[in-house]
Amino acid sequence: MDSQGFVPLPFIAGFKRVEALTKDIDILRSVCIESDAIELRRDSDGGDHIRAKKGWENMVLKMEERDLSARNDGPKKAAPPKTCLLEAGEGEGEGRMITKAKLNIRFGDF
Numbered sequence: 001m002d003s004q005g006f007v008p009l010p011f012i013a014g015f016k017r018v019e020a021l022t023k024d025i026d027i028l029r030s031v032c033i034e035s036d037a038i039e040l041r042r043d044s045d046g047g048d049h050i051r052a053k054k055g056w057e058n059m060v061l062k063m064e065e066r067d068l069s070a071r072n073d074g075p076k077k078a079a080p081p082k083t084c085l086l087e088a089g090e091g092e093g094e095g096r097m098i099t100k101a102k103l104n105i106r107f108g109d110f
Contacts, residue, residue: 001060001066001070002049002060002070002072002073002074002075003060003063003072004051004074004075005051005052005056005057005059006051006074006075008047008049009025009028009047009048009049010048012028013028029048032048036053037053037054038050038051038052038053042075044076047075049075
């Protein structure tokens, strides 16, 4: 976690409980966009980072206590990602809508 409370989305996508729900990072990104609890920020290099919308300040460690990969000031703000319609399934015509109610990802789940 960086100084702004952000964690790279691919890092979260690698959690076993998240992988059990989906391995499609585009679905995770879209769920984060639609979430009332999660903020998604795309940095200037195109990387996606997420954090809790409320209370993230309480989760940030001091710089010297963080993993080396998290010793930075966080992503520089870029244009917010756009919302997209989600469908999942195999084969043509077998897709089903996935809503944030079905793919309920919360920070407390991990």
